[in-house]
Amino acid sequence: MLHGHLPYVRHPEHEDFLEEDWLYEAMTETYIPLIAMFERLSQDRIDFRMTMSITPTLASMLTDDLLQQRYLRHLNRLIELAHKEVERTRWVQGFQELAVMYLNIFVNARELFERYHRNLVSAFKRFQDAGNLEIITCGATHGFFPLMGVVKASVRAQVKVAVANYEKNFGRKPRGIWLPECGYNPGDDEILKESGIKFFFVDSHGILHGTPRPKYGVFAPVYCKSGVAAFGRDTESSKQVWSSVEGYPGDYYYREFYRDIGFDLEYEYIKPYILPDGVRINTGIKYFRITGASDEKMPYEPRVAREKAAFHAGNFMFNREKQVEYLYDALGRKPIIVSPYDAELYGHWWFEGPMWLEFLIRKITYDQKTIKLVTPSEYLAENPRNQVLTPSMSSWGWKGYSEVWLQGSNDWVYRHMHKASNVMTSLAKQNPDTNGLKKRALNQALRELLLAQSSDWAFIIATGTHVSYAQRRTKDHLLRFFKLSEDISSDNIDEEFLKELEYKDNIFPEIDYRAHQ
Amino acid sequence: MKKVAKKPKATEIKPKKKLISKRVVRPRRKAAVVASKHEIPLSDMKAEQAKYYTGITGPSEPYYKRSAVAELEHRQIPARYDEDIIVLQIRDPWWAHSYWDVSSGTANRLKNELGDVFDRARWILRSYDVSCLNFDGSNAHRFFDTSVDFDARNWYLNFGSPGTSWCVDLGITLPDGNFITVVRSNTISLPLDGPSWVTDEEWMIPDDEFRRLYGMSVGLGPNVSSPVGKLWQERLKKDISSRGLASMGVSSPVKKIKEKGNFWLVVDAELIIYGATEADARVTVQDKAVKLRKDGTFTLRFALPDGKQVIPVVASSAHIDETRTITPIVARKTTRNP
Numbered sequence: 001m002l003h004g005h006l007p008y009v010r011h012p013e014h015e016d017f018l019e020e021d022w023l024y025e026a027m028t029e030t031y032i033p034l035i036a037m038f039e040r041l042s043q044d045r046i047d048f049r050m051t052m053s054i055t056p057t058l059a060s061m062l063t064d065d066l067l068q069q070r071y072l073r074h075l076n077r078l079i080e081l082a083h084k085e086v087e088r089t090r091w092v093q094g095f096q097e098l099a100v101m102y103l104n105i106f107v108n109a110r111e112l113f114e115r116y117h118r119n120l121v122s123a124f125k126r127f128q129d130a131g132n133l134e135i136i137t138c139g140a141t142h143g144f145f146p147l148m149g150v151v152k153a154s155v156r157a158q159v160k161v162a163v164a165n166y167e168k169n170f171g172r173k174p175r176g177i178w179l180p181e182c183g184y185n186p187g188d189d190e191i192l193k194e195s196g197i198k199f200f201f202v203d204s205h206g207i208l209h210g211t212p213r214p215k216y217g218v219f220a221p222v223y224c225k226s227g228v229a230a231f232g233r234d235t236e237s238s239k240q241v242w243s244s245v246e247g248y249p250g251d252y253y254y255r256e257f258y259r260d261i262g263f264d265l266e267y268e269y270i271k272p273y274i275l276p277d278g279v280r281i282n283t284g285i286k287y288f289r290i291t292g293a294s295d296e297k298m299p300y301e302p303r304v305a306r307e308k309a310a311f312h313a314g315n316f317m318f319n320r321e322k323q324v325e326y327l328y329d330a331l332g333r334k335p336i337i338v339s340p341y342d343a344e345l346y347g348h349w350w351f352e353g354p355m356w357l358e359f360l361i362r363k364i365t366y367d368q369k370t371i372k373l374v375t376p377s378e379y380l381a382e383n384p385r386n387q388v389l390t391p392s393m394s395s396w397g398w399k400g401y402s403e404v405w406l407q408g409s410n411d412w413v414y415r416h417m418h419k420a421s422n423v424m425t426s427l428a429k430q431n432p433d434t435n436g437l438k439k440r441a442l443n444q445a446l447r448e449l450l451l452a453q454s455s456d457w458a459f460i461i462a463t464g465t466h467v468s469y470a471q472r473r474t475k476d477h478l479l480r481f482f483k484l485s486e487d488i489s490s491d492n493i494d495e496e497f498l499k500e501l502e503y504k505d506n507i508f509p510e511i512d513y514r515a516h517q
Numbered sequence: 518m519k520k521v522a523k524k525p526k527a528t529e530i531k532p533k534k535k536l537i538s539k540r541v542v543r544p545r546r547k548a549a550v551v552a553s554k555h556e557i558p559l560s561d562m563k564a565e566q567a568k569y570y571t572g573i574t575g576p577s578e579p580y581y582k583r584s585a586v587a588e589l590e591h592r593q594i595p596a597r598y599d600e601d602i603i604v605l606q607i608r609d610p611w612w613a614h615s616y617w618d619v620s621s622g623t624a625n626r627l628k629n630e631l632g633d634v635f636d637r638a639r640w641i642l643r644s645y646d647v648s649c650l651n652f653d654g655s656n657a658h659r660f661f662d663t664s665v666d667f668d669a670r671n672w673y674l675n676f677g678s679p680g681t682s683w684c685v686d687l688g689i690t691l692p693d694g695n696f697i698t699v700v701r702s703n704t705i706s707l708p709l710d711g712p713s714w715v716t717d718e719e720w721m722i723p724d725d726e727f728r729r730l731y732g733m734s735v736g737l738g739p740n741v742s743s744p745v746g747k748l749w750q751e752r753l754k755k756d757i758s759s760r761g762l763a764s765m766g767v768s769s770p771v772k773k774i775k776e777k778g779n780f781w782l783v784v785d786a787e788l789i790i791y792g793a794t795e796a797d798a799r800v801t802v803q804d805k806a807v808k809l810r811k812d813g814t815f816t817l818r819f820a821l822p823d824g825k826q827v828i829p830v831v832a833s834s835a836h837i838d839e840t841r842t843i844t845p846i847v848a849r850k851t852t853r854n855p
Contacts, residue, residue, distance in 0.1 A: 006568070021571050084818070088787070090803070092820045150604055150703050186706075204734050205749060211713040215720035217730035235736030235752070262572055266787060269818065282572040326739070330730065342568065349567035387720045393607060393708040399753065401609035401708070411671060414606065415616050419598050456569075465569055472590075479589040 004343035005055040007456035030347040033354040049373035053178035055138040056165040068118040134375035136176035143453035151421035160515035182396035189224040199229040207232030209392035219335035237339040249350035313359035405458040442513035452477035610679035610710040616671040638689035679710040711746040791816040
């Protein structure tokens with residue numbers, strides 16, 4: 001299960017905008033490589049299964065004309081830089097080969113991007129329609145539900161708006177949801193049920209600390225009293241990918257994420273490819289392997305890294321086989337192992353991640369008979385009888401609860417968030433049926449509220465990169481919301497202001513403010 | 518950015534051990550503190566953070582220009598909304614965060630009713646254990662008081678009892694010891710920090726088996742020795758919790774930040790070969806064709822490693838059978854001292 005998510009970062013008011021790079025990098029390094037992998041697998045007639053969440057904010061960016069154009073511009077610049085690099089590195093042993101590798105990655109990315117008419121959502125949809133991929137939804141803007149306990153109307157809006165957006169993009173209703181940050185609060189499943197959602201995921205302790213005790217641990221889904229199923233995350237397989245002892249991405253032969261030519265190369269040369277004001281940033285071209293703990297890095301060797309990825313995939317598969325054999329005996333039924341990861345860590349942070357995944361899928365198909373890839377829907381259809389329990393409040397964040405999003409640096413936001421939610425609820429109540437300008441203003445108010453709720457802002461504020469941007473986004477959307485709500489209440493809507501917001505924060509054109517109830 | 522909520526001073530930082538104790542909470546004067554800003558080990562966050570990493574790490578605002586049209590951006594969000602409110606939110610099985618405010622109307626009413634006494638009153642958070650009951654204000658299992666600075670307007674409370682439910686009154690204690698509730702919070706139910714003792718007849722599992730399964734579910738393996746109630750703590754200690762939060766250790770692609778005081782120097786060299794010929798001539802450098810600018814000039818740039826480079830530049834005329842060759846020979850030798 002891969003969780004694909006980025007917050008809504010789109011700034012039409014600026015020609016270049018640094019934080020939009022989050023999207024462009026993830027496109028080149030994660031989403032496009034995954035789609036290319038799906039294509040190769042289906043060409044080779046491998047009937048694979050994978051589950052993926054594509055959050056409504058991500059889907060909205062991937063289908064946005066402006067961001068598509070800007071991505072192409074970004075990619076063209078990278079291709080130009082890669083061409084220069086191929087020439088520049090001619091005399092340096094091992095580097096020219098790497099420059100060529102990047103040039104190919106970028107050129108192939110452009111080719112794939114154009115082939116799907118610049119719409120990567122349609123590419124993912126293709127593999128869902130083919131039955132290989134189960135795409136699930138997420139909170140509309142990735143709001144963290146456990147900190148909306150006193151404003152359930154916002155949880156409902158996050159779900160309803162997400163479901164409507166999913167239907168628009170994928171032509172049917174979503175069967176499952178990835179709760180933002182895997183954050184579950186008992187009772188939220190009732191809200192999921194209202195929207196026809198059949199299953200969601202929780203971290204392992206969400207199931208293990210549920211009431212009553214789960215007979216099968218995290219190795220079988222459970223039903224909440226609402227009838228919605230919950231799948232528990234398996235820690236062992238997560239550990240295999242991320243831990244310091246067994247974790248794969250830290251292998252010394254894998255590519256080093258933090259050494260980028262944007263910082264390493266001579267200033268005048270690299271200047272056209274960094275920020276317009278001359279501040280160095282990452283370009284995406286990285287020539288070194290992790291090597292070890294010191295700053296001295298050795299050049300990356302793609303062939304060796306590829307062998308490592310194949311080896312690690314084999315190791316992962318072997319461990320799952322052993323795990324399943326043990327569990328099958330212990331449980332007396334077919335266990336399910338749920339291994340969720342942030343999609344962007346595959347390819348973007350762990351460069352070899354998509355390659356590892358492809359090796360894993362091919363090996364599971366051809367090299368063993370013990371385990372099978374399955375989607376949650378398929379598993380539930382095959383195993384409809386499951387225990388009923390109430391999962392425990394939990395998240396997959398640090399220490400397992402809400403502390404990442406609720407601590408000294410970011411706890412100030414909730415007073416304002418809750419206030420805005422309550423105002424939105426009364427506005428929706430006071431205006432059960434409206435049209436024209438007022439309807440537009442109400443819809444825009446809900447957009448602003450939802451955008452303010454992205455858990456990304458609190459996360460970034462807590463962890464310290466791009467803090468001022470995250471603070472601004474929180475404040476800007478709240479300020480815009482409150483201005484709109486005042487205008488609506490006083491029946492004095494400033495159309496110019498509204499128009500500008502509709503242009504800037506254009507997410508969810510299909511939104512209906514009545515979702516916030 | 519200016520914070521809108523003033524923080525109480527960190528009067529008492531609870532060691533982590535105490536955070537997880539299940540002892541009964543007794544009324545304490547200074548109960549809770551604000552979580553330290555630096556509590557999250559940043560080194561453990563790299564995998565998640567990488568998504569938002571552009572190479573810029575400074576605290577400055579690198580490239581966020583203010584929009585000309587949305588004048589709003591120059592405003593601050595209001596510090597308060599003139600309302601009577603107290604909200605409780607769960608941080609984890611032991612701690613909750615509360616924020617509050619009292620409207621000027623309510624404050625004035627209290628002042629009028631109490632006179633001078635109001636100024637000498639202490640602000641208190643009274644936490645009621647309301648587990649499994651319908652709280653009517655007087656039937657709590659127990660309660661404890663926490664003195665607060667009203668203007669902090671937010672506080673972290675340590676309830677210390679996973680699985681219990683709590684409700685908090687913000688109020689004042691008068692010099693005669695009487696407590697007056699000003700505003701009452703929502704009720705929260707803290708999650709358990711271990712498995713439930715409630716079992717399901719139909720889905721019964723022997724204790725030993727459950728312990729093994731629990732161990733496997735949280736990545737500790739089936740052969741765990743601790744009692745099942747302690748396993749969650751064991752997992753937290755091993756730091757194998759959430760996605761990528763496993764400490765990545767030395768082998769991870771974690772950026773090494775050059776420490777201050779650790780002097781360093783990096784030097785490299787590049788070579789620029791440039792020239793000019795007839796605009797329509799054919800030029801090769803080391804046998805590779807070069808694209809000329811419209812005016813017949815060209816520039817090539819090479820990373821220059823140690824050693825000797827022989828660089829024949831050959832131009833052939835487009836009109837007559839004539840070529841010119843010029844061959845720069847360049848050597849680089851780098852020494853390091855010390």
